[in-house]
Every structure is written in C-alpha cells, then in structure tokens.
Amino acid sequence: MQKLEFAEAIDLIVERTPRYDREAYYFLRDALDFTVKARKKARDASGSGHVSGQQLLEGVRQYAIKQYGPMVVTVLEYWGIRRCEDFGEMVYNLINIGIFGKTDTDSIDDFKGGYDFQEAFVEPYQPTRVAAVRRGQIEKSPVQELN
Numbered sequence: 077m078q079k080l081e082f083a084e085a086i087d088l089i090v091e092r093t094p095r096y097d098r099e100a101y102y103f104l105r106d107a108l109d110f111t112v113k114a115r116k117k118a119r120d121a122s123g124s125g126h127v128s129g130q131q132l133l134e135g136v137r138q139y140a141i142k143q144y145g146p147m148v149v150t151v152l153e154y155w156g157i158r159r160c161e162d163f164g165e166m167v168y169n170l171i172n173i174g175i176f177g178k179t180d181t182d183s184i185d186d187f188k189g190g191y192d193f194q195e196a197f198v199e200p201y202q203p204t205r206v207a208a209v210r211r212g213q214i215e216k217s218p219v220q221e222l223n
Contacts, residue, residue: 100152100166115131
C-alpha cells in the first residue's frame, strides 16, 4: 500500500469521522513538531525520538498558548476539541491511517486526564487574584470579611 500524503490522509479522516476540523489535525502535526524540537533542544535523556502521549499533551499546551494566546479555548472548541482525550483520538486517527507511528507501550489511555482546559488555557490569562479564587486559594475577599 502506498503511503498517503498528510493532506490526503486528513481528507480521508475527516470524510470518515468529521468530529474534528481538518485544521485541528494540522495544528496537532505542528504541535508534535514543536514538541520534538523542544525535546531536542532540552536534550531529553531518553535518547528516543519518540514522544509519549503525556509529552505530546504538554507540547500541545505550550504550542497552543504560543500560537493563540487567550483565544486558545475558542479555537480548540471551534475545531471540536474540548478535552485532552480529543487529542488522543486525533492521534489514533493518524496512527490508524499510517501517518503517525506508535510503540507497543503507547495507548489512547495515555491522553486521559492530561489537564483541565480551564487551568491550562484560561487561568494563565486571568489576573492573579481571579485565578487564585477559582483554584480555591482565596476563600473570602477583603470586602466579604468586613461584612
């Protein structure tokens, strides 16, 4: 079987499973490239060029913030991505069509419970006090304490 080009593979995936926008797959590919380059720059001690699900999720988080700033959640939701598991499903769509590879130890479960989108993408742009209140670190405001 002839290997598909990325654009052709995305066309097939979106035709079969239109849950995620095609742009989301291009973003995921770019986030993987970003992650690989960051690991090389940091001289990751694992020696392998392989990126685990958790490593990819962290790379996705960093790359998304870099690319879209405070609009990241809006962009991801527009593409149909609402949780880390969505990235896992996209990765496995690309694996199943032969674009991405995997090791025997890789699993779609590697993407479960990665991070909360609110904490990862919204809170970094909130004023410090608002973020602390949302995390429960501040129980009462000074005004509430006076009453």
